[in-house]
Amino acid sequence: MGLSWLFVVPLFANDLEQETQAAQLPTIVSEATPSEAPVKPAEHVDLKDVVQEPQDSAVADTSSAEESPSMEPSPPPESAVIEHEQNTDDQPVTESITSQEPVATQTPADIEEPVGPLAAQPLVMLGSEVAPGTSARLSWTPNVSFMGIAAPTPVLVVHGAKPGPRVCLTAAIHGDELNGIEVVRHVLYSIDPAELSGTVIGVPIVNLQGFRRSSRYLPDRRDLNRYFPGNPKGSSAARIANSFFSSVVQSCDMLIDLHTGSFHRTNLPQIRANLRDPAVEALTRKMGSIVVVHSAGRPGCLRRAASEAGVPAVTIEAGQPLELQKQAVTHGIKSVETLLDTLGMLDRRPFWELKAEPVFYQSKWVRATAGGILFSDVSLGDRVKAGALLGVITDPITNSRQDILAPVAGRIIGMALNQVMYPGFAAYHIGLHSSVEELKSEPVEASDTVDEDGDSSLPEELVPAETDERLLEDS
Template sequence: MPLRPRLRHSGNALLLAISLLSTTSFALTEGPDDPQEPPLPQAENLKLDQPTAEEPQEPEAAGQPAGETGSADDAPPAEEPEAQASEASGSATGEPAEQEEAKPLRLLGAEVPPATATRLAWSPSQHFEGVYSNTAVLVVNGAQPGPTLCLTAAIHGDELNGIETVRRVLYNLEPASLSGAVIGVPIVNLQGFHRGSRYLTDRRDLNRHFPGNPHGSSAARIAHSFFNEVVKHCDAIVDLHTGSFYRTNLPQLRGDLRNPKVVKMTKGFGSTVVLHSDGAEGTLRRAAVEAGIPTVTLEAGAPMVLDEVSVSHSVKGIRTLLNQLGMVSKFRLWGDPEPVYYNSTWQRATTGGIIFSEVELGEFVRKGDLLGTVTNPITNVRKEIRSQYNGRVLGMALNQVVQPGFAAYHIGIQAPEEQISPPEDVTAEAAEKTAEEIESGSKDAAPQPDGAEPANEEPVDPGPASDEEMAKPQAVSPEGEDD
């Protein structure tokens, strides 16, 4: 008999514990109204717009827990007079002004709140544990709504100019004044970057495997992971590249000028050369455009070196694009516009030897002008490379040893004057419509059949060259392209 009360008490306690446990478990698993969007950890605001420096850690005050210093710096900042006046006006009328609120950006398993700058990590999981590090992804989500612009660099691991360009752009954005979000991936091909190589460790070119295949080669799997986890979150993309195999490029944009949204992007870079090219099969640019995301390639400089002129030009162009998309305030940079090139061709070495150039990058040339010479170091036989067209040197080989057939000079054939876009003032107000179209309509664009012209767009006619005897140049071939 004495045990019965204890058993009854124990049974009641057990039932109560089970009830509390069930309630607690339900509260922990309860998520948002949309079951397809589970809660994600909130990303830390690292304030990328402010310079950072390593500082020695100071010892904590005795008897005071970490993180509770009680200094004046921890006090909340005073409200600005304009903000106070705005709140007072809204409360007086009782009808605060309606304004669309920026939304958190969900990316790579994290949620980036508005007015936040942070670093995330992407890993394709195609390596042994501990052999490679995760790839850093810089994110700045603005305080105001707007499009999401993505910057990708070092898809080829030996191309350094894009890495520095992404750093300068991302670390100088102010989240509080940004409309939309900017995602920057400074080093996509971390495997190649570690080895100073253009290619992945399996000797494949990552920029020939997009959008990728989850069951394909290592390169195809990496491309598939990056395309689905990062690229598909973008409304527009700028893919940064340099020349390949000791070639250097004049800062230039490459894009499919048959796509109206791509054309609008190219007009937002200020005074930058534009070259029509739909991109080789498997490039990020081509795969993204086919997925409805307007994308351009920004080529500048040579591999394995950091060129201040190329980096500065690229940074200015991207900042101007941000303004054109209505993401930052008015930003004037440029003067006269650069021409558009709808055709280009590669002048190749006919023999092997040491090449020495006689022209400068960006120089205008006429048919018959001497571009450079190739000298056999054994026989001292010298062969000249002369331009077959009137045009401009958009890319060229650095002085080096070359083999027969090496693509040495990239000559752009200028379009007629009526096809060159006139200069326009770059303002946030004038760019509002463009930003809305890219943000809302880029992913809804209907794909065009192969070889078909987009609706309501005149076919591109490059027009005859100034020399009537000039043969029609060939378009850029995949083997000569750098991106």
């Protein structure tokens, strides 16, 4: 699978949802967009089409689309237009490309829609109306930069011909996490809207600014996954989080947020979920044979904010940053497709090698107690006994050796790659064989001491001063 991007800047895009739709969802007011913007029909785009032959590049002119007084969409172009991101100068380059065969573009009026009780209603979001049985490329713009250089973030929508739930897939909230991007691309571009019951909304790259720079962070070095649901009058990160949350997340019935490990760490494919929330726990049961790890998530992370706003949400963690890993991508795709199948949205029935994977209601990170270079003796997924050798840290100057031993029995669900370590660095994440009864009887604070990247989520005043602040962040 390759990264075959087909991002189009739509003719009509803004961040306002229809008032009737917003009234059904938790209200978080965003001041990033005008309050009285017209809703315009979205152009149907066949997301199953694969573009194969790039041609000469051209500079896109989006101003004419924004200033056009016409309410009707323009005629379908002969060639598809995509926005291709390059890291050379951090500027978007728009390429005009054509497929080997002409693309039969349909407008909503050209598509026969079912009638009666099985007919889905049009989807209104981001200032556009997506007709049942169609797919579209919309865009979300946070409006926190100069209007002349604002970069719209593509939002892919497949709106089924039959009614059903709205499932949202988000990836690259951290711009260096690539596996989730490919999961979203594959899932969205493989769905035929005529066969879909409900809606799948995919945002392959939420943090477009960080993605351009191969960076985890926003340009101001803030972690976007610390600021949800956001604040329309807060910091730049808080405003971006608020705009995305109110414009996209609140349009959904459930959310799957895709991540990888952070800072040279890798994760066994797993679901992070607050298993104390019945709606979230029920969601994890629909996602197939994948490891589940209980974690409430620290305040400010997207899945916790979404769940607290009434949108059940989980995180899929798989693999490491800055690299596309086929096994991690495949596992993520199968888990998402299993969910869609279980919900009755699609008929996929993915095959799983194992009938079931464990649920870890508790987990523990093992930290380095000395500085040096780490060499691991275990791999992701290994089952270890208490006292087993996990790895060795060697000081290249003094030749001293520090063994890292497993303090408990369990399974390696996350680990640092072989690298330079300092005292306090998180090295191995072990899932413990505990039960749901232990979870229910344990105080909330005691079991939630692990964040998304496997680091302590204890209150800041309880964290040792020498601990690297980066280790306190979710992945």
